[in-house]
């Protein structure tokens with residue numbers, strides 16, 4: 001049977017303390033890496049917890065591999081999902097990596113002990129030291145190896161690179177690429193590291209204020225969102241000003257020397273209009289930090305405009 005989506009959320013709301021997330025609507029693309037980015041406190045970990053049903057939505061509904069489940073996730077679904085949380089389990093503190101693996105392997109019919117041990121060696125994680133005696137980074141690497149060893153269909157990772165040294169980080173990236181090349185795995189990963197967006201993402205999902213601002217293909221974002229400079233003497237000022245009417249312009253900043261810095265979500269349209277009007281321009285790629293900043297501003301601007309119309 002063709003599965004509808006790996007995981008989908010429909011009008012989901014969840015209040016935790018003073019903070020509400022929602023409405024959340026999205027479908028996680030199957031067979032791809034989606035990188036979830038957003039401000040501190042945006043609700044990213046809450047979203048992952050909802051996906052694991054360690055917390056339940058107050059409203060709305062969700063599906064896992066095309067199935068809707070209201071209560072605790074059935075074991076056969078849980079067994080298809082691996083979760084690398086921000087916090088390691090206290091219950092395993094007094095176990096060694098090998099003991100913890102033995103314990104976990106009972107829950108996962110597709111547990112791959114050979115892969116697990118191979119990753120421990122590769123990541124230089126001591127296999128016979130109690131987990132509360134290994135370093136933070138080593139513990140994180142154990143969690144990563146154990147998640148991979150379950151042979152999941154869906155891998156959820158909450159800031160997996162926090163605490164990893166640059167060498168381990170590279171190993172993690174390489175391991176994930178190898179997995180994507182050899183399996184049908186889908187991954188959702190939260191991060192604050194822009195290199196991870198660059199190196200890993202097929203899709204980028206932006207979350208802020210408890211809402212998903214969008215989910216976009218990374219390459220499309222990168223190709224369409226550009227910084228464009230128009231020099232003051234590039235043409236008739238009225239003609240230059242008329243370019244402001246092009247679709248997709250989210251920032252139009254006139255500089256003190258009258259050159260214009262434009263941020264657009266549709267670079268081709270502006271480039272075409274400029275060429276047709278004989279205006280020479282310079283196009284530059286945006287840094288990820290800038291792109292996300294403008295994505296957030298554009299979304300919030302549209303939300304405020306929509307609210308004013310009501």
Ligand SMILES: Nc1ncnc2c1ncn2[C@@H]1O[C@H](COP(=O)(O)OP(=O)(O)OP(=O)(O)O)[C@@H](O)[C@H]1O
Nearest residue numbers: 016017018019038039040041042043044045046047
């Ligand atoms: N167990 C909890 N009880 C009460 N409030 C909580 C709980 N967990 C999270 N929150 C609140 O929910 C909001 C979202 O938190 P969450 O951890 O999901 O954000 P995040 O996007 O993962 O942040 P960060 O990038 O800092 O890790 C925050 O305002 C936080 O204070």
